[in-house]
Amino acid sequence: MPLSQPDYDAIIIGSGFGGSVVARSLVLAGYRVLQLERGGWVSRGPHNWDSGATVEISLFYSLESPYRVLSGGHQKAMGAVWAVGGASVFYGAVSLRFRERDFHPDAAITGDSGARWPYDYAELEPYYTRAEAILGVAGEAGADPTEPQRSSDYPGRLNSLSPVSEMIGKAAQEMGLSPFRLPLAINYDDRERAECIGCNTCDTFACAIEAKNDVAAHVLPALIHRGLELRDNVVVTRLSESQGRITAVECCDRRTGDRFRKTARLVVLSAGALGSAHLLLASDLTRLNPGGHTIGRYLMRHCSAIAFGYFRNLPNGGSDFHKQLGIHDLYFGHPSVKKPTGKLGSIQQVQTPPVGLVRARLPRPLGRLLSPAVQRATGLLVMAEDQPRYENRLTVDRGRPDRFGLPQLVIRFRPVTAGAIVGRGGRCWWRRKRSFEEPAPPSATSTESAPSPTHWARYEWGTTPVSQRSIPTAGSVGCRTCSSSTGVSCRQPPA
Ligand SMILES: Cc1cc2nc3c(=O)[nH]c(=O)nc-3n(C[C@H](O)[C@H](O)[C@H](O)COP(=O)(O)OP(=O)(O)OC[C@H]3O[C@@H](n4cnc5c(N)ncnc54)[C@H](O)[C@@H]3O)c2cc1C
Ligand code: SF4
Numbered sequence: 001m002p003l004s005q006p007d008y009d010a011i012i013i014g015s016g017f018g019g020s021v022v023a024r025s026l027v028l029a030g031y032r033v034l035q036l037e038r039g040g041w042v043s044r045g046p047h048n049w050d051s052g053a054t055v056e057i058s059l060f061y062s063l064e065s066p067y068r069v070l071s072g073g074h075q076k077a078m079g080a081v082w083a084v085g086g087a088s089v090f091y092g093a094v095s096l097r098f099r100e101r102d103f104h105p106d107a108a109i110t111g112d113s114g115a116r117w118p119y120d121y122a123e124l125e126p127y128y129t130r131a132e133a134i135l136g137v138a139g140e141a142g143a144d145p146t147e148p149q150r151s152s153d154y155p156g157r158l159n160s161l162s163p164v165s166e167m168i169g170k171a172a173q174e175m176g177l178s179p180f181r182l183p184l185a186i187n188y189d190d191r192e193r194a195e196c197i198g199c200n201t202c203d204t205f206a207c208a209i210e211a212k213n214d215v216a217a218h219v220l221p222a223l224i225h226r227g228l229e230l231r232d233n234v235v236v237t238r239l240s241e242s243q244g245r246i247t248a249v250e251c252c253d254r255r256t257g258d259r260f261r262k263t264a265r266l267v268v269l270s271a272g273a274l275g276s277a278h279l280l281l282a283s284d285l286t287r288l289n290p291g292g293h294t295i296g297r298y299l300m301r302h303c304s305a306i307a308f309g310y311f312r313n314l315p316n317g318g319s320d321f322h323k324q325l326g327i328h329d330l331y332f333g334h335p336s337v338k339k340p341t342g343k344l345g346s347i348q349q350v351q352t353p354p355v356g357l358v359r360a361r362l363p364r365p366l367g368r369l370l371s372p373a374v375q376r377a378t379g380l381l382v383m384a385e386d387q388p389r390y391e392n393r394l395t396v397d398r399g400r401p402d403r404f405g406l407p408q409l410v411i412r413f414r415p416v417t418a419g420a421i422v423g424r425g426g427r428c429w430w431r432r433k434r435s436f437e438e439p440a441p442p443s444a445t446s447t448e449s450a451p452s453p454t455h456w457a458r459y460e461w462g463t464t465p466v467s468q469r470s471i472p473t474a475g476s477v478g479c480r481t482c483s484s485s486t487g488v489s490c491r492q493p494p495a
Helices: 017-028 121-135 163-174 220-225 272-282 355-361 364-374 418-432
Strands: 008-013 033-036 061-071 077-081 229-231 234-242 245-253 259-269 302-310 325-327 346-350 377-385 393-401 407-412
Touching (some): 008 017, 017 033, 017 220, 033 259, 077 272, 163 325, 220 229, 234 272, 272 393, 272 407, 355 364
Parallel strands (some): 008 033, 033 229, 061 407
Antiparallel strands (some): 061 077, 245 259, 302 377, 346 377
């Protein structure tokens, strides 16, 4: 007897980078594709420039089905970014490739997990090239000392540096470092559509004019035109298995509460780092695979620290985009840092923290008092990754389902300390150079250390903003890497 025809060739769960690039390949190959997305479309217009439109206090950071944080978080409950396009809509557009050595086994990175890549950089290089073309990444090859081999140049050209970035770049060069232009998935040179105007609400905001090449603006509309069926505001609640394959998905419409089931020959789970594990655990699929006990384990997050320099006058008049430079001289480690050995990660410019978030997250009088000050800050983000650990994990609590029937996701996390060391390295570097010159107007003075707004800084668990960790400022502590009380005797990065 012939089996009944499935509803679709493929169902894709999630519409972030992962789901949308898969959708692109399948739609272009002629597949009938249904894409299911829990969030809604993010509307674009001048309202995206409001400081309150930053993702964490926007409607698209949802606490509708809160995750329960048992350990390792700042809050006991956390939400997630649910939107068509996923986190890509709000992300910082920095589009770096891994370096060749990132694919080599390194116990300092993987800990005792035994994790290793099943391929090397050379095998992935053509796919990086394709991804950069799809996302329209603008960049300048050749300045980053750790840059991996490329088979072609970046598809897009970058704009010029803002005055703040010029200052950071000059200061870094004087220290013998090699600042380079961060590759950005932003449109600067395609006159057929809106070009970037360099506003100060890019990282953590949706782009009002769709010049940031997120997948909702830049990839999905053309696919819908070619037949992709994208259903937003639909929560997938269960994956149904038959004879060892996922053949159907159970769904609930967020707006109407209607429940339905769809079948497909192929089901692609691309619901983000937490969302994908959540669905696998909720669907009780761990029993089907000998490695099932690892689902939800080895949870990792960024180990980040941010140092802010504070200006008496607004950097760039407080308006220009200035996440433009990266510094990778310490990426593979540095002789001055004895522990941890090995890689220390990336240093990147960060934007001024959104005033709306500062006001929303700090106790009331403090938030109002400090928010004008943070507009005068410019920062450097020091970013590494935590080690994968078996005990850092997600589980589900079936006794606490949400209104769609998904059991509550529970998070247990304990960081490895290496990230803190990386952060210290960054603070030393920043302090060394905190007296770089500001350009006109003449009343401008040297930068000063300010109370570090890292309390609001974004740390990531997979794709979702979660916890905040206060770190002391460069001005308020000595450098614990070298025990200097002033930081000025820190050993220098290589000339
Ligand atoms: C503010 C911010 C800035 C960032 N900046 C950068 C940067 O500059 N450079 C960089 O490389 N990375 C950056 N990142 C990280 C990067 O954006 C993410 O790693 C990436 O977008 C993850 O893509 P994804 O497809 O795996 O997941 P997501 O983007 O999370 O997409 C998963 C989608 O699945 C949906 N979903 C989840 N569960 C269900 C369900 N049960 N049913 C239906 N749909 C579901 C979600 O709503 C979501 O839209 C940033 C992240 C944030 C939040
Ligand atoms: S800086 Fe450019 S790409 Fe980013 S939000 Fe502003 S206009 Fe859009």
